Amino acid sequence: MDFVAAFVIIGGLGLIFGGLLAYTAQRFAVEEDARVETICDLLPGANCGACGFPGCINFAEKVVKGEAAVDCCVPGGKGVCDNICEVLGVESVASEIKKMAEVYCIGTKDVAYDKFVYHGVPDCKAAMMYGGGFKACKYGCLGLGTCVGICPFDAMHMGANGLPQVDVERCTGCGVCAKACPRGVIRIVNADRTGKVVLCNSKDRGKATRQACEVGCIGCKACVKACPNEAVVVEDNLAYIDSTKCDDCGKCVEACTRDIIKNAVKIALS
Amino acid sequence: MNLLAIIFVAILANNIVLNQFLGICPYLGVSKRIETSVGMGMAVIFVMTMSAIVTWIVYNFLLEPFGLVYLRTITFILVIAGLVQLVETILKKTNPTLFRALGIYLPLITTNCTILGVALLNVQAGHNIIQTIVYAISVAIGFTIALVIMAGIRERLELANVSSFLRGAAVSLVTAGILSLAFMGFKGMMTL
Numbered sequence: 001m002d003f004v005a006a007f008v009i010i011g012g013l014g015l016i017f018g019g020l021l022a023y024t025a026q027r028f029a030v031e032e033d034a035r036v037e038t039i040c041d042l043l044p045g046a047n048c049g050a051c052g053f054p055g056c057i058n059f060a061e062k063v064v065k066g067e068a069a070v071d072c073c074v075p076g077g078k079g080v081c082d083n084i085c086e087v088l089g090v091e092s093v094a095s096e097i098k099k100m101a102e103v104y105c106i107g108t109k110d111v112a113y114d115k116f117v118y119h120g121v122p123d124c125k126a127a128m129m130y131g132g133g134f135k136a137c138k139y140g141c142l143g144l145g146t147c148v149g150i151c152p153f154d155a156m157h158m159g160a161n162g163l164p165q166v167d168v169e170r171c172t173g174c175g176v177c178a179k180a181c182p183r184g185v186i187r188i189v190n191a192d193r194t195g196k197v198v199l200c201n202s203k204d205r206g207k208a209t210r211q212a213c214e215v216g217c218i219g220c221k222a223c224v225k226a227c228p229n230e231a232v233v234v235e236d237n238l239a240y241i242d243s244t245k246c247d248d249c250g251k252c253v254e255a256c257t258r259d260i261i262k263n264a265v266k267i268a269l270s
Numbered sequence: 271m272n273l274l275a276i277i278f279v280a281i282l283a284n285n286i287v288l289n290q291f292l293g294i295c296p297y298l299g300v301s302k303r304i305e306t307s308v309g310m311g312m313a314v315i316f317v318m319t320m321s322a323i324v325t326w327i328v329y330n331f332l333l334e335p336f337g338l339v340y341l342r343t344i345t346f347i348l349v350i351a352g353l354v355q356l357v358e359t360i361l362k363k364t365n366p367t368l369f370r371a372l373g374i375y376l377p378l379i380t381t382n383c384t385i386l387g388v389a390l391l392n393v394q395a396g397h398n399i400i401q402t403i404v405y406a407i408s409v410a411i412g413f414t415i416a417l418v419i420m421a422g423i424r425e426r427l428e429l430a431n432v433s434s435f436l437r438g439a440a441v442s443l444v445t446a447g448i449l450s451l452a453f454m455g456f457k458g459m460m461t462l
Contacts, residue, residue, distance in 0.1 A: 005336045010345060013328070017352030024356055028363035121429060 035087055036060045042083045043073060046152040050074040050174035074099065075172030099173025100191040101166050104201045105141040106260060108161040111214040112140055128182045136212035139201040141185045147177035168265055195246030196253060197264045203236040215260050226255035273404050280408035283460050286384050287416040288453040293384035297417060298442060307421035311414025313375035315407060318385055321350045322406035325389040326399060346389045354380040384413060419449065
């Protein structure tokens with residue numbers, strides 16, 4: 001008789017729990033919007049956080065509820081925004097402009113001087129804790145690769161010269177690296193801009209910059225005078241070139257005494 | 271038995287992870303960050319208390335009267351698994367905030383050996399219902415304390431200059447061993 005009791009009790013328990021589960025599954029069913037999953041599948045899936053939400057699924061939930069703008073997904077660009085709008089049945093507002101990251105420093109180890117030798121954790125944020133970084137220039141790239149490690153698209157690589165290189169084909173302009181960089185040396189720029197750029201981030205006065213680096217912008221304004229289109233301005237001892245005015249004539253490159261004006265990196269829009 | 275003695279022994283002297291070596295898997299798996307270890311700890315406290323109560327009822331009113339004590343392990347597994355699933359479904363509807371806070375840890379601990387272990391230990395020690403509840407909560411708090419201490423140490427280890435042959439799992443296990451030795455000190459103070 002023992003096995004009958006065992007059978008009845010264990011089987012009964014199983015039945016009770018099974019029944020309860022079936023009942024609660026119906027009684028407490030949570031209705032999930034099917035569009036959330038559809039939109040999540042359309043997204044790049046890198047969970048980069050450029051939209052301001054922790055991950056792609058969170059953005060999908062918010063956008064379905066109307067709490068997020070449809071063009072928030074930077075890596076997805078226009079294509080993804082159009083697809084989302086199609087799912088939600090609204091008119092697309094995407095802009096055509098593709099963005100990318102660019103490192104505004106060419107101060108490699110042989111031209112930018114160090115204040116002291118750093119032997120700590122190989123991470124820019126950790127290095128910043130020791131006297132504001134080991135480089136004499138307090139605006140330049142430390143070259144320890146925090147941006148390389150954090151890039152969700154594998155678009156950043158450490159170059160042989162000790163500075164991070166942006167893989168323009170892979171970069172989506174999500175801005176995760178720019179936020180992570182403790183020196184703010186990475187800027188998000190329009191990927192299709194043309195002309196010349198000043199690859200320096202130093203806002204120090206000319207003398208201080210000269211002492212820290214052989215290739216830093218000293219704000220001498222030679223480029224401002226050379227430019228026929230008034231495309232160059234100097235603010236805080238640092239020259240900026242307006243890509244909408246620059247016609248790529250190259251006069252500023254000849255005038256620059258520090259050799260830091262280079263061709264803008266261009267990528268073909270697909 | 272004195273309830274205070276149960277609390278002290280369950281949390282410190284006979285810590286479920288560090289002295290009884292149950293639940294080593296989440297102990298090493300979820301102890302990378304303090305935040306996640308606290309989440310896991312809360313989920314364990316919640317599930318362990320509930321499952322201890324239900325298994326105690328099942329054992330004392332179903333298994334023992336019918337002479338089916340030898341089936342307790344499989345029955346407890348069935349009851350705990352069903353219960354956690356039930357709670358998860360109800361929680362998802364009624365309290366989405368708590369559901370999201372417990373997150374993945376709720377289903378993760380369904381088959382955790384600490385939960386089953388506490389159910390069996392309660393039966394073994396012949397606790398009554400009050401002692402069962404107190405014991406379950408205390409064990410879960412002990413688990414949470416061990417987990418949070420471990421997570422705190424491992425967060426620092428991430429930044430420490432560890433020899434390359436010890437890096438990663440090796441130094442975590444050495445740390446767990448030393449921590450366990452430290453908790454052995456409580457054993458001399460009181461045992462059940």
